[in-house]
Amino acid sequence: MSSSIVIALPKIEDAKKIRTILNRHGLTVASVCSSVSNALASISELDSGVLICGYKLTDAYYKDALDDLPQYFEMLLLASQRIIDEAPNSVSTVQMPMKASVLIDTVNDMLYHLERRIKKEKKKPKPRSEKEQNYISNAKRLLMEKNQMTEEEAYRHIQKCSMDSGTNMVETAQMLLMLMYDEI
Known part of the structure; x- marks a missing residue:
């Protein structure tokens, strides 16, 4: 699963400039748009990634997009300090005007942490x-x-038998049940 970048800014020219900066630093941008609806449509075709967006797009605010982001997408908000102060903790931010190096570092960090989270899950x-x-x-x-075992001892016994035999716990439990019912 490879993560993608979608850029949504009110001025499409600004979005294209950011795409150029990201491309120069080896980051691939899947789509550039100026509305929340177009951004969400692009995102729906992708597995995971980062939505880079401004505070207010042509059809809605960034919070509207945030509500509809899939599980494996994160948002990077480009905005003034006043807007950033009000942003939820789940949103990464870069203050405008920005330095290209700050943008690149932030996007790289977000993609790295997203990939780690996906692998962990x-x-x-x-x-x-x-x-x-x-x-x-x-x-x-x-x-x-x-065998007059406690519940924890019984669970540990099943777990140990499972590991010793190289089968999962359900298969081990089934085998134990068959063996024990044969004895009855």
């Missing part, structure tokens, strides 16, 4: 279904009854 295990959770709960219950 991809590594998270997906939540278990109710059926899968029931296998583990039933295996724990049987271990607690048959």
